[in-house]
Amino acid sequence: MILQTSKYPIEFYENFQDFLWNFSFNEKTYFLIDSNFYELWRDKFSFLHNNQIFIVPSGEEHKNLETLQKIWKFLCDNQADRKSVLVCLGGGVVGDMGGFAAACFMRGIPFIQIPTTLLSMVDSSVGGKTAIDFFNFKNIIGAFYFPQKVLICKEFLNSLPDRHILAGKAEMFKHAIINDYNHLFDLKEINSKSIYHSVKIKNHFVENDPYEKNIRKALNFGHTLGHAFETCALKNHQDLLHGEAVWLGMYWEMFYFHQFQWITDEVFYEFFRNIEPFLEKIPFNLNFDFLQRSFNYIIMDKKKAHQEIVFPIVKKLGSFELQSVNIQEFLDLLKKFKP
Numbered sequence: 281m282i283l284q285t286s287k288y289p290i291e292f293y294e295n296f297q298d299f300l301w302n303f304s305f306n307e308k309t310y311f312l313i314d315s316n317f318y319e320l321w322r323d324k325f326s327f328l329h330n331n332q333i334f335i336v337p338s339g340e341e342h343k344n345l346e347t348l349q350k351i352w353k354f355l356c357d358n359q360a361d362r363k364s365v366l367v368c369l370g371g372g373v374v375g376d377m378g379g380f381a382a383a384c385f386m387r388g389i390p391f392i393q394i395p396t397t398l399l400s401m402v403d404s405s406v407g408g409k410t411a412i413d414f415f416n417f418k419n420i421i422g423a424f425y426f427p428q429k430v431l432i433c434k435e436f437l438n439s440l441p442d443r444h445i446l447a448g449k450a451e452m453f454k455h456a457i458i459n460d461y462n463h464l465f466d467l468k469e470i471n472s473k474s475i476y477h478s479v480k481i482k483n484h485f486v487e488n489d490p491y492e493k494n495i496r497k498a499l500n501f502g503h504t505l506g507h508a509f510e511t512c513a514l515k516n517h518q519d520l521l522h523g524e525a526v527w528l529g530m531y532w533e534m535f536y537f538h539q540f541q542w543i544t545d546e547v548f549y550e551f552f553r554n555i556e557p558f559l560e561k562i563p564f565n566l567n568f569d570f571l572q573r574s575f576n577y578i579i580m581d582k583k584k585a586h587q588e589i590v591f592p593i594v595k596k597l598g599s600f601e602l603q604s605v606n607i608q609e610f611l612d613l614l615k616k617f618k619p
């Protein structure tokens with residue numbers, strides 16, 4: 281299966297054999313590989329030469345300038361040139377950082393993205409966002425830079441821990457809730473078809489609104505509160521994955537929309553029925569104190585831009601309406617309605 285986006289093709293494979301059969305490279309191809317992934321899959325990549333591989337230490341804490349410098353040094357040391365291709369094999373961390381490394385090296389060399397986590401397959405494979413973190417700011421240094429192509433091989437998920445599968449499903453669930461109710465059934469079994477379906481939905485929003493002026497804002501569903509939870513957890517050294525924060529963000533946004541009577545009882549309970557089995561599996565205790573503290577980070581996150589937040593309001597599952605809300609009014613409402 282291939283999804284031809286306006287910028288590059290995304291190829292989908294169910295198993296490693298098919299993926300490898302269609303994957304071509306030469307001595308001018310360089311590989312950035314996530315360290316955990318490499319440990320688990322190195323036998324399958326034994327055909328690569330050592331001087332073609334740079335192992336990227338796993339984790340968000342390595343998505344920084346220091347690792348980026350090492351990547352550029354590796355390319356220089358191994359005589360990479362303008363014709364070289366950089367292959368990014370790993371989750372969103374390797375994809376984001378590798379894409380940015382490629383964007384800057386010799387003013388831009390081609391790169392191929394091979395996402396190996398569910399989140400990076402269904403989310404970061406579309407949109408051309410590349411970045412690193414800088415001091416405490418996430419994704420603050422980056423560029424829009426599109427890969428030559430993206431290759432998605434479902435078999436790579438066989439080694440991905442369940443916790444990361446659940447985190448990746450948050451974005452798939454979001455795609456279903458804002459765009460296509462039937463996609464919810466795809467979450468039961470993750471295969472190349474269900475991944476394709478999700479990528480197609482994200483691509484629909486990106487292609488129809490590349491500069492996030494309108495409908496692309498719907499992809500922020502669950503992310504306003506989700507980001508606040510993520511920041512709050514980070515400040516308190518609590519372990520919360522991005523996808524887990526999005527699960528919680530979607531639930532609490534809908535909870536408050538219901539309280540404010542922006543959505544009906546019927547929609548809220550149907551939404552709850554669908555999200556509950558996933559929420560139960562999230563290993564994070566979101567108590568009232570944490571919820572209250574996280575509200576501070578909504579202001580920090582958005583205040584710099586305008587005094588408004590645009591929310592996608594799900595008035596019917598599988599669709600949305602955008603609604604602009606003044607931040608202060610929103611915060612006042614949050615404080616008024618206690619869970």
Ligand SMILES: NC(=O)c1ccc[n+]([C@@H]2O[C@H](COP(=O)([O-])OP(=O)(O)OC[C@H]3O[C@@H](n4cnc5c(N)ncnc54)[C@H](O)[C@@H]3O)[C@@H](O)[C@H]2O)c1
Pocket residue numbers: 314315316317320338339340343370371372373374376396397398399400403404405406407408409410419436437438439440441444522
């Ligand atoms: N560019 C975008 O549009 C976009 C969108 C969403 C998220 N992101 C970025 O993506 C990052 C999060 O992505 P992520 O969740 O993939 O995190 P990640 O890259 O840290 O990977 C998660 C974990 O899975 C391990 N791993 C990767 N593939 C594996 C496999 N097949 N088997 C076993 N373990 C494996 C990694 O070592 C890591 O421990 C964040 O930095 C976020 O900012 C970017």
